[in-house]
Amino acid sequence: MRRRPFHRGFTLLEVLLGLTLAVVVVAGAFAFYRRALEVRELVIQDVEVAGAERAIMDHLTAELRAAQVDAFVSPGMQGTASQIKFGTVVVPGPPAWAVVNATDTPVTPERDLQVVTYELRPTVDDQGNPVLDDQGNPLIDGIERMCQTLVSAVTVASTTGTASTLNPITGTPTTVNPTTGASATGDATVIPSTLVSARMKFLYFRYWDGTQWTEAWSGRGLPAAVEVIMGVDPLPSNVLPADYPYAVFHRVVFLPGGAKPPSGTIVLGLDGELP
């Protein structure tokens, strides 16, 4: 009978030491993994915030620098501490040159003058009521941008309440609220609204009138500059926007269309007025 080859087993001490070592290694690996996940989340959040801030600031800067006062249709600028609305010049998109057949669905036309609006979008429930947090502060979805690509004189003539205009596609009259973009018929004249960032919960504007900063601007002209302030945290209740307590992203944008000309010859606009 052949004898079984010798195989020395593990002693209890070796097993305990092995288990202890394994537990220590696994615990270290798990702690390392958790820390890596936390760092990853922080990095993603940082990059998203910085990217959103940069995108919004750059887009808003480009549109503010191209802001125009049109003699017929442009409303100039209307701004408050939390909202800004102005006409700006852009290169029309592909729909401006789209060629379609009579049987195709017509595309929404565009022109080179657009009216854009930036403001905070409050969180609303199914009934349209604002949603409040535990402290009674309204929840904010983020910063939204509305762009009215088809601007007509009738539409922009009334900046409050409602205005009636003709739908260039269907030829039917449409009632449009120029502030909210709500359309009674819900057709092509609805102003598109886009949530440009869900990270930003605070938005604050100030306007340079040539001598000082103001929190409101209204009129046909444009301010010389607009100060844009954004923040990640919502504004606490009972706190003024100027006293926002958290870190902010801040930029002052000069508006060439709103600047007063240098001393010397003054060239009046088409309507005989200074912009």
Add this chain to the structure above:
Amino acid sequence: MNLVSGIWYLVSEICYLKSEISDLRYQISDTRYQTNGHYRDMPTPWTSRSRCRAAQRPRRKGRRAAVLLEVILALALFVGTSGIVLASLSACVRSAREIRLEAQAADLAVTRLSEIQMGLLPIQDSSAEPFDPPFDAWTWQAATMPVIDNGEDMGLKKIEIVVTQTEQGFVYRLSALLVDQVQAAGTADQASAAAGGGP
């Protein structure tokens, strides 16, 4: 890394102790086998018949070394993998910080350029000056240069805004062409005078 160093030290000590204990047991076993011929009939927890026979064979140092080599390899792989992951995380954190710094620097540079365009600051060279709080960790300076084409002053100035984060050594540059307002005003006055009209 302290954790990894501690684990490495612990494993080394365990391997060393295990080796010492094994050597000691084999020495005891060999001594008893050689000195006590009746030992086969009195096995102890430390020795057995097979152990005694095994004690006559060459000591299997190769097998222990292989186990130690496996542990060392496993730990080296663990440390290497951890190092790679740490390096990746560090690179991600550094990139995120640079993105944040670049966004902040762009805001500050555009703001300073806008203030120059608004007429709040002159279009001229300036030395490094700090921003107001909370951006006092940043400094800015301006460098201007007249635009000359074919020897003719075009009435424009190229201005470069250099924004620097002093703590982390981050630098951001923004260039723009601005109308030299002094020269533009003089040209406009000359044109008005030539036309016979007042300003």
